Amino acid sequence: MLTETLALTAEQFAMGTGWEIKPQGACKAEVCVPLGGGDFDLAATAARLGMAIVTDEASGVSAIGPESVGDRALATATAPELILNDLDGNEFRLSSLRGQKVLIVSWAPY
Amino acid sequence: MTASLELSGPEASRRYIEAAHPSGRPTHPSVLDPTHQLDSLFGVVNIPNVIWINEEGVIVRPPEPGWPGGRQEFPKEMMSSMPDLGRANGAPDEPEDGPGMWAVLGSGQDRMSYPDAIRDWVSLGADSRFAMSPSDVIAASEPRDTELSAGAAHFELANHLWRAGDKHAAIEHFNSCHRLQPDNWTYRRQAWSLVGNDRVGGDFGRFVQGPVVGEEDDWPFESDFRSEVSSRAVGSYYPATI
Numbered sequence: 001m002l003t004e005t006l007a008l009t010a011e012q013f014a015m016g017t018g019w020e021i022k023p024q025g026a027c028k029a030e031v032c033v034p035l036g037g038g039d040f041d042l043a044a045t046a047a048r049l050g051m052a053i054v055t056d057e058a059s060g061v062s063a064i065g066p067e068s069v070g071d072r073a074l075a076t077a078t079a080p081e082l083i084l085n086d087l088d089g090n091e092f093r094l095s096s097l098r099g100q101k102v103l104i105v106s107w108a109p110y
Numbered sequence: 111m112t113a114s115l116e117l118s119g120p121e122a123s124r125r126y127i128e129a130a131h132p133s134g135r136p137t138h139p140s141v142l143d144p145t146h147q148l149d150s151l152f153g154v155v156n157i158p159n160v161i162w163i164n165e166e167g168v169i170v171r172p173p174e175p176g177w178p179g180g181r182q183e184f185p186k187e188m189m190s191s192m193p194d195l196g197r198a199n200g201a202p203d204e205p206e207d208g209p210g211m212w213a214v215l216g217s218g219q220d221r222m223s224y225p226d227a228i229r230d231w232v233s234l235g236a237d238s239r240f241a242m243s244p245s246d247v248i249a250a251s252e253p254r255d256t257e258l259s260a261g262a263a264h265f266e267l268a269n270h271l272w273r274a275g276d277k278h279a280a281i282e283h284f285n286s287c288h289r290l291q292p293d294n295w296t297y298r299r300q301a302w303s304l305v306g307n308d309r310v311g312g313d314f315g316r317f318v319q320g321p322v323v324g325e326e327d328d329w330p331f332e333s334d335f336r337s338e339v340s341s342r343a344v345g346s347y348y349p350a351t352i
Contacts, residue, residue, distance in 0.1 A: 002270055018151075052260035056267050058279060063266040065259030066150035073153025074251035077169045077244035079161075080151045084113060084141035087120045087127060092141050095167065097111070101232060102163040105112045105176070106148045108296065109122050110303035110316035 001064045006053070010040040017064065018080050019049060029078035033069060111139035115146050115157060115296050117269055117304065122316065145269050146296055148173070150262050153252035156295040156348065160224075162231065162241075170231070170241040172251040175218065175348035179225035188314045196323040201337035211340045218348035227352045240352065250351075261290030265297045272304060281305070281330045288332065295347070302335055 001016030010021035019026045025034040026045055033048050042064075046053055050068030055061070069075040082094035082104075094102070112130075114123040123142060128134040148154040152161055153173050160176030163169050204210075209217075231238040242250065268283035284301035291297055299319055306318030309325075320334030339347060 002266055050254075050256050050259060052256050052263050054260055054263035054267060056271065056279065056283065059271065059274075059276070061267060061270060063263035063270075065256075065261070065263035065266075066254070068254040068256055068259050070248065071253060071255055072248055072251045073254045074169070074172060074248045077247040079163045079167050079169050082147060082151060084143050084147065086139070086141050087124055089120075092111075092139050094111075094163075097139070097163075098167050099165050101165060101235075102111065103176075103228065104148070104152075104161040104163065106115055106143070106154050106157050106159040106161075106173070106296075107112060107126075108115045108157045108299070108303075109126055110116070110299055110307075110319065 003062050003064065004060060006042055006055075006062055008040075008042050013040070013042065013045065017049075017051070017067070019045075019067070021045070028067075028080070029076040031069065031076045111141065112136075113141050113143045113148055115143050115148060115154070115300065117144045117272060117300055118307075119144070144273075145266060146300070149265075149294065149296055153254065154296060155252055155291075155293060157299075160228075162228075164235070164241070168244060169247050170236075171351075172242075172247050174351040176224045176228075177219075177221040179222055182221075185314075188317065191312060191314050192317065193310060194323040195318070195320045195334070195336060196326045196329075197337050198321055198329050198331055198334040199326055201333040202341040204337065204340040208340060209344050211336055214339050214342050214344055214347050218345040219350050220352065224352060257290050258294075261287045261294065261297070264290065268301070277308075285330075285332055298333075298338070299335060302331060305330060 014020045019028050021040055022032065025032045026049055035045060035048055046064060052065040054063050054065065067075060079094060084092055086092055116122045120142060127136060127140045130136040156175065158176060159173045161169060161173050162171035227240045231240050264283045264287035268280045268287060271283065272280035287297050302319035303316045307315035310318045320336055321329035
Protein backbone atom coordinates (compact mmCIF):
# COMPACT_ATOMS: atom_id res chain seq x y z
CA MET A 1 0.00 0.00 0.00
CA LEU A 2 1.28 3.44 -0.99
CA THR A 3 0.65 6.43 1.22
CA GLU A 4 1.77 10.04 1.34
CA THR A 5 1.34 10.14 5.10
CA LEU A 6 2.10 7.74 7.92
CA ALA A 7 -0.70 9.32 9.98
CA LEU A 8 -3.23 6.77 8.79
CA THR A 9 -6.52 5.98 10.42
CA ALA A 10 -7.52 2.41 11.12
CA GLU A 11 -10.07 2.66 8.33
CA GLN A 12 -7.50 3.85 5.81
CA PHE A 13 -5.16 1.04 6.88
CA ALA A 14 -7.94 -1.52 6.43
CA MET A 15 -8.84 -0.19 3.00
CA GLY A 16 -5.25 -0.39 1.82
CA THR A 17 -4.17 -3.68 3.40
CA GLY A 18 -7.33 -5.73 3.94
CA TRP A 19 -6.61 -5.97 7.70
CA GLU A 20 -9.48 -4.64 9.77
CA ILE A 21 -8.81 -3.28 13.24
CA LYS A 22 -11.23 -4.84 15.73
CA PRO A 23 -11.28 -5.10 19.55
CA GLN A 24 -9.60 -8.49 19.27
CA GLY A 25 -6.83 -7.15 17.06
CA ALA A 26 -6.00 -6.87 13.37
CA CYS A 27 -8.18 -9.33 11.46
CA LYS A 28 -8.28 -10.79 7.96
CA ALA A 29 -10.85 -13.52 7.28
CA GLU A 30 -10.65 -15.92 10.25
CA VAL A 31 -7.21 -14.73 11.38
CA CYS A 32 -6.84 -12.12 14.12
CA VAL A 33 -3.51 -10.84 15.45
CA PRO A 34 -3.74 -9.23 18.93
CA LEU A 35 -2.58 -5.63 19.06
CA GLY A 36 -2.78 -4.88 22.78
CA GLY A 37 -5.57 -2.30 22.66
CA GLY A 38 -5.41 1.49 22.65
CA ASP A 39 -5.61 3.88 19.75
CA PHE A 40 -4.55 2.73 16.29
CA ASP A 41 -0.79 2.97 15.88
CA LEU A 42 0.50 2.27 12.36
CA ALA A 43 4.07 1.42 13.33
CA ALA A 44 3.02 -0.95 16.09
CA THR A 45 0.35 -2.59 13.94
CA ALA A 46 2.70 -3.02 11.01
CA ALA A 47 5.31 -4.54 13.30
CA ARG A 48 2.81 -7.05 14.70
CA LEU A 49 1.77 -8.04 11.18
CA GLY A 50 5.34 -8.25 9.91
CA MET A 51 4.77 -5.43 7.41
CA ALA A 52 7.79 -3.38 6.42
CA ILE A 53 7.37 0.37 5.94
CA VAL A 54 9.72 1.93 3.37
CA THR A 55 9.81 5.66 2.64
CA ASP A 56 11.24 7.34 -0.45
CA GLU A 57 12.68 10.44 1.17
CA ALA A 58 12.81 12.56 -1.97
CA SER A 59 9.16 12.14 -2.86
CA GLY A 60 7.83 11.66 0.66
CA VAL A 61 5.85 8.62 -0.47
CA SER A 62 5.88 5.53 1.72
CA ALA A 63 4.99 1.95 0.92
CA ILE A 64 3.65 -0.49 3.50
CA GLY A 65 4.73 -3.97 2.47
CA PRO A 66 2.51 -7.04 2.66
CA GLU A 67 2.10 -8.97 5.90
CA SER A 68 4.38 -11.83 6.91
CA VAL A 69 2.22 -13.51 9.55
CA GLY A 70 3.44 -17.04 10.17
CA ASP A 71 6.41 -16.38 7.89
CA ARG A 72 4.27 -17.20 4.83
CA ALA A 73 2.75 -15.11 2.06
CA LEU A 74 -0.72 -16.43 2.97
CA ALA A 75 -2.05 -15.91 6.50
CA THR A 76 -5.37 -17.49 5.49
CA ALA A 77 -6.57 -19.69 2.65
CA THR A 78 -9.59 -17.43 2.15
CA ALA A 79 -8.87 -15.62 -1.10
CA PRO A 80 -8.51 -11.87 -0.62
CA GLU A 81 -10.52 -9.49 -2.73
CA LEU A 82 -8.66 -8.63 -5.92
CA ILE A 83 -9.73 -5.49 -7.77
CA LEU A 84 -8.14 -4.92 -11.17
CA ASN A 85 -9.11 -3.30 -14.47
CA ASP A 86 -9.49 -4.89 -17.89
CA LEU A 87 -8.15 -3.48 -21.16
CA ASP A 88 -11.01 -0.99 -21.36
CA GLY A 89 -10.60 0.26 -17.81
CA ASN A 90 -13.61 -1.63 -16.50
CA GLU A 91 -13.21 -2.72 -12.89
CA PHE A 92 -13.18 -6.44 -12.17
CA ARG A 93 -13.56 -8.03 -8.72
CA LEU A 94 -12.46 -11.58 -7.97
CA SER A 95 -15.43 -11.95 -5.62
CA SER A 96 -17.73 -11.68 -8.66
CA LEU A 97 -16.66 -15.23 -9.55
CA ARG A 98 -17.88 -16.71 -6.25
CA GLY A 99 -19.86 -19.88 -6.95
CA GLN A 100 -17.44 -21.04 -9.68
CA LYS A 101 -14.09 -22.78 -9.58
CA VAL A 102 -11.47 -20.19 -10.47
CA LEU A 103 -7.98 -20.41 -11.89
CA ILE A 104 -6.03 -17.16 -11.68
CA VAL A 105 -3.33 -17.38 -14.36
CA SER A 106 -0.60 -14.78 -13.95
CA TRP A 107 1.38 -13.96 -17.09
CA ALA A 108 3.40 -11.10 -18.53
CA PRO A 109 4.28 -9.74 -21.99
CA TYR A 110 7.97 -10.30 -21.24
CA MET B 111 -9.14 -15.56 -15.48
CA THR B 112 -5.82 -14.11 -16.49
CA ALA B 113 -3.82 -11.28 -14.99
CA SER B 114 -0.97 -9.52 -16.78
CA LEU B 115 1.79 -8.46 -14.40
CA GLU B 116 2.99 -5.48 -16.42
CA LEU B 117 3.51 -1.93 -15.22
CA SER B 118 3.40 -0.15 -18.58
CA GLY B 119 -0.30 0.01 -19.26
CA PRO B 120 -2.88 -1.76 -21.45
CA GLU B 121 -1.08 -1.53 -24.79
CA ALA B 122 1.80 -3.73 -23.60
CA SER B 123 -0.61 -6.61 -23.01
CA ARG B 124 -3.36 -5.93 -25.56
CA ARG B 125 -2.20 -8.05 -28.51
CA TYR B 126 -1.72 -11.12 -26.32
CA ILE B 127 -5.12 -10.75 -24.65
CA GLU B 128 -6.86 -10.19 -27.96
CA ALA B 129 -5.11 -13.20 -29.49
CA ALA B 130 -6.79 -15.49 -26.95
CA HIS B 131 -10.10 -15.44 -28.83
CA PRO B 132 -11.05 -15.09 -32.51
CA SER B 133 -13.26 -12.12 -31.68
CA GLY B 134 -10.38 -10.32 -29.98
CA ARG B 135 -12.20 -10.46 -26.67
CA PRO B 136 -11.63 -13.53 -24.51
CA THR B 137 -14.66 -14.97 -22.77
CA HIS B 138 -12.75 -15.20 -19.49
CA PRO B 139 -11.89 -12.15 -17.37
CA SER B 140 -8.56 -10.79 -18.62
CA VAL B 141 -7.25 -8.15 -16.26
CA LEU B 142 -4.16 -6.01 -15.84
CA ASP B 143 -2.07 -6.03 -12.66
CA PRO B 144 0.40 -3.17 -13.05
CA THR B 145 1.48 -3.15 -9.40
CA HIS B 146 1.84 -6.95 -9.14
CA GLN B 147 -0.89 -7.31 -6.52
CA LEU B 148 -0.81 -11.03 -7.25
CA ASP B 149 2.63 -11.07 -5.62
CA SER B 150 1.74 -9.18 -2.44
CA LEU B 151 -1.73 -10.66 -1.96
CA PHE B 152 -1.09 -14.29 -2.93
CA GLY B 153 2.68 -14.82 -3.07
CA VAL B 154 3.16 -15.09 -6.85
CA VAL B 155 6.89 -14.94 -7.65
CA ASN B 156 7.08 -15.99 -11.31
CA ILE B 157 5.07 -16.33 -14.48
CA PRO B 158 3.24 -18.27 -15.77
CA ASN B 159 1.68 -19.03 -12.43
CA VAL B 160 -1.69 -20.50 -11.44
CA ILE B 161 -3.80 -20.18 -8.28
CA TRP B 162 -6.80 -22.47 -7.72
CA ILE B 163 -9.83 -21.13 -5.82
CA ASN B 164 -12.98 -23.11 -5.07
CA GLU B 165 -16.61 -22.04 -5.29
CA GLU B 166 -16.57 -20.77 -1.70
CA GLY B 167 -13.67 -18.44 -2.40
CA VAL B 168 -11.11 -20.63 -0.62
CA ILE B 169 -7.69 -21.20 -2.19
CA VAL B 170 -7.09 -24.92 -2.77
CA ARG B 171 -3.70 -24.57 -4.45
CA PRO B 172 -1.40 -21.58 -3.78
CA PRO B 173 0.58 -19.97 -6.63
CA GLU B 174 2.63 -22.48 -8.63
CA PRO B 175 4.06 -22.76 -12.14
CA GLY B 176 1.36 -23.91 -14.57
CA TRP B 177 0.73 -24.23 -18.28
CA PRO B 178 -2.22 -25.08 -20.52
CA GLY B 179 -0.34 -28.05 -21.93
CA GLY B 180 0.72 -28.63 -25.48
CA ARG B 181 3.66 -27.17 -27.26
CA GLN B 182 4.71 -23.64 -26.55
CA GLU B 183 7.14 -21.69 -28.65
CA PHE B 184 8.26 -18.15 -29.14
CA PRO B 185 7.21 -16.24 -32.26
CA LYS B 186 9.78 -16.99 -34.98
CA GLU B 187 10.53 -13.35 -35.60
CA MET B 188 11.20 -12.73 -31.92
CA MET B 189 14.43 -14.66 -31.61
CA SER B 190 15.83 -13.20 -34.84
CA SER B 191 15.02 -9.67 -33.70
CA MET B 192 16.83 -9.94 -30.35
CA PRO B 193 20.19 -8.15 -30.11
CA ASP B 194 23.26 -9.90 -28.75
CA LEU B 195 23.16 -9.61 -24.99
CA GLY B 196 26.08 -9.24 -22.60
CA ARG B 197 26.32 -9.76 -18.85
CA ALA B 198 25.53 -7.19 -16.19
CA ASN B 199 28.58 -6.09 -14.22
CA GLY B 200 28.25 -7.96 -10.95
CA ALA B 201 26.03 -10.71 -12.37
CA PRO B 202 26.79 -14.23 -11.11
CA ASP B 203 29.14 -16.30 -13.24
CA GLU B 204 27.66 -19.17 -15.17
CA PRO B 205 28.97 -22.40 -13.58
CA GLU B 206 31.56 -24.10 -15.78
CA ASP B 207 29.69 -27.37 -15.94
CA GLY B 208 26.30 -25.81 -15.39
CA PRO B 209 23.18 -26.98 -17.22
CA GLY B 210 22.76 -23.69 -19.09
CA MET B 211 19.83 -21.30 -19.25
CA TRP B 212 17.53 -23.37 -21.47
CA ALA B 213 17.91 -26.51 -19.38
CA VAL B 214 16.98 -24.55 -16.26
CA LEU B 215 14.00 -22.91 -17.98
CA GLY B 216 12.73 -26.21 -19.34
CA SER B 217 12.94 -28.18 -16.10
CA GLY B 218 10.85 -28.49 -12.94
CA GLN B 219 7.03 -28.46 -13.12
CA ASP B 220 5.57 -31.03 -15.53
CA ARG B 221 4.00 -28.83 -18.21
CA MET B 222 2.16 -31.61 -20.01
CA SER B 223 0.50 -33.03 -16.86
CA TYR B 224 -0.64 -29.75 -15.40
CA PRO B 225 -3.91 -29.51 -17.35
CA ASP B 226 -4.80 -33.08 -16.28
CA ALA B 227 -4.49 -32.03 -12.66
CA ILE B 228 -6.86 -29.14 -13.31
CA ARG B 229 -9.35 -31.45 -15.03
CA ASP B 230 -9.19 -33.82 -12.08
CA TRP B 231 -10.12 -31.01 -9.71
CA VAL B 232 -12.86 -29.69 -11.99
CA SER B 233 -14.36 -33.17 -12.05
CA LEU B 234 -13.87 -34.23 -8.42
CA GLY B 235 -13.78 -30.93 -6.52
CA ALA B 236 -12.73 -31.34 -2.89
CA ASP B 237 -12.19 -35.10 -3.49
CA SER B 238 -9.47 -34.40 -6.00
CA ARG B 239 -6.03 -35.42 -4.75
CA PHE B 240 -4.80 -32.10 -6.03
CA ALA B 241 -7.11 -30.03 -3.79
CA MET B 242 -5.24 -28.98 -0.65
CA SER B 243 -6.59 -28.26 2.81
CA PRO B 244 -6.47 -24.65 4.02
CA SER B 245 -3.60 -25.37 6.41
CA ASP B 246 -1.64 -27.08 3.65
CA VAL B 247 -2.31 -24.15 1.31
CA ILE B 248 -0.90 -21.72 3.85
CA ALA B 249 2.12 -23.91 4.57
CA ALA B 250 2.83 -24.34 0.86
CA SER B 251 2.60 -20.62 0.07
CA GLU B 252 5.80 -18.66 -0.45
CA PRO B 253 7.98 -17.95 2.58
CA ARG B 254 7.81 -14.34 3.66
CA ASP B 255 9.48 -12.34 6.44
CA THR B 256 9.79 -8.62 7.03
CA GLU B 257 12.80 -8.43 4.72
CA LEU B 258 10.76 -9.84 1.84
CA SER B 259 7.94 -7.50 2.84
CA ALA B 260 10.41 -4.62 2.49
CA GLY B 261 11.35 -5.91 -0.95
CA ALA B 262 7.70 -5.72 -1.98
CA ALA B 263 7.47 -2.18 -0.55
CA HIS B 264 10.51 -1.13 -2.61
CA PHE B 265 8.88 -2.62 -5.71
CA GLU B 266 5.70 -0.64 -5.09
CA LEU B 267 7.71 2.57 -4.72
CA ALA B 268 9.73 1.76 -7.85
CA ASN B 269 6.52 1.14 -9.76
CA HIS B 270 5.06 4.46 -8.60
CA LEU B 271 8.20 6.45 -9.37
CA TRP B 272 8.69 4.88 -12.83
CA ARG B 273 5.13 5.74 -13.80
CA ALA B 274 5.65 9.26 -12.43
CA GLY B 275 8.65 9.63 -14.75
CA ASP B 276 11.43 9.47 -12.15
CA LYS B 277 13.20 6.46 -13.66
CA HIS B 278 16.47 7.01 -11.81
CA ALA B 279 14.77 6.89 -8.41
CA ALA B 280 12.67 3.96 -9.57
CA ILE B 281 15.76 1.97 -10.54
CA GLU B 282 17.27 2.54 -7.07
CA HIS B 283 14.18 1.04 -5.52
CA PHE B 284 14.10 -1.81 -8.06
CA ASN B 285 17.68 -2.66 -7.08
CA SER B 286 16.80 -2.59 -3.38
CA CYS B 287 13.81 -4.81 -4.13
CA HIS B 288 15.96 -7.31 -6.03
CA ARG B 289 18.52 -7.51 -3.20
CA LEU B 290 15.76 -8.21 -0.67
CA GLN B 291 13.74 -10.59 -2.88
CA PRO B 292 16.32 -12.32 -5.11
CA ASP B 293 13.96 -15.20 -5.85
CA ASN B 294 11.03 -13.09 -7.05
CA TRP B 295 11.23 -13.28 -10.82
CA THR B 296 8.30 -10.99 -11.61
CA TYR B 297 9.96 -8.17 -9.66
CA ARG B 298 13.27 -8.73 -11.43
CA ARG B 299 12.01 -9.33 -14.95
CA GLN B 300 9.59 -6.39 -14.79
CA ALA B 301 12.46 -4.02 -14.00
CA TRP B 302 14.87 -5.48 -16.58
CA SER B 303 12.12 -5.47 -19.18
CA LEU B 304 11.29 -1.81 -18.65
CA VAL B 305 14.86 -0.69 -19.28
CA GLY B 306 15.44 -3.21 -22.06
CA ASN B 307 12.33 -2.02 -23.84
CA ASP B 308 13.31 1.62 -23.34
CA ARG B 309 16.65 0.98 -25.01
CA VAL B 310 15.82 -1.51 -27.74
CA GLY B 311 12.10 -1.02 -28.38
CA GLY B 312 10.34 -2.75 -31.21
CA ASP B 313 7.83 -5.57 -30.97
CA PHE B 314 9.93 -7.63 -28.58
CA GLY B 315 11.94 -5.04 -26.66
CA ARG B 316 10.35 -6.21 -23.42
CA PHE B 317 12.14 -9.53 -23.79
CA VAL B 318 15.52 -7.77 -23.69
CA GLN B 319 16.28 -8.31 -20.02
CA GLY B 320 19.98 -7.59 -19.92
CA PRO B 321 22.56 -5.23 -21.39
CA VAL B 322 23.22 -5.24 -25.10
CA VAL B 323 26.80 -6.32 -25.86
CA GLY B 324 29.05 -3.28 -25.54
CA GLU B 325 26.62 -1.45 -23.24
CA GLU B 326 27.28 -3.43 -20.06
CA ASP B 327 28.62 -0.41 -18.17
CA ASP B 328 25.39 1.45 -18.85
CA TRP B 329 23.09 -1.29 -17.52
CA PRO B 330 21.67 0.05 -14.23
CA PHE B 331 20.91 -3.27 -12.58
CA GLU B 332 23.10 -5.61 -10.60
CA SER B 333 22.20 -8.61 -12.69
CA ASP B 334 20.33 -9.77 -15.79
CA PHE B 335 17.96 -12.54 -16.77
CA ARG B 336 20.31 -14.85 -18.65
CA SER B 337 23.07 -14.68 -16.03
CA GLU B 338 20.67 -15.28 -13.16
CA VAL B 339 18.88 -18.23 -14.72
CA SER B 340 22.12 -19.80 -15.92
CA SER B 341 23.46 -19.75 -12.37
CA ARG B 342 20.47 -21.60 -10.94
CA ALA B 343 19.95 -25.31 -10.44
CA VAL B 344 17.82 -27.47 -12.71
CA GLY B 345 14.26 -27.51 -11.41
CA SER B 346 14.62 -24.35 -9.38
CA TYR B 347 13.13 -21.78 -11.76
CA TYR B 348 9.78 -23.56 -12.11
CA PRO B 349 9.68 -25.82 -9.03
CA ALA B 350 7.69 -29.03 -9.40
CA THR B 351 4.60 -29.06 -7.17
CA ILE B 352 2.26 -31.64 -8.76
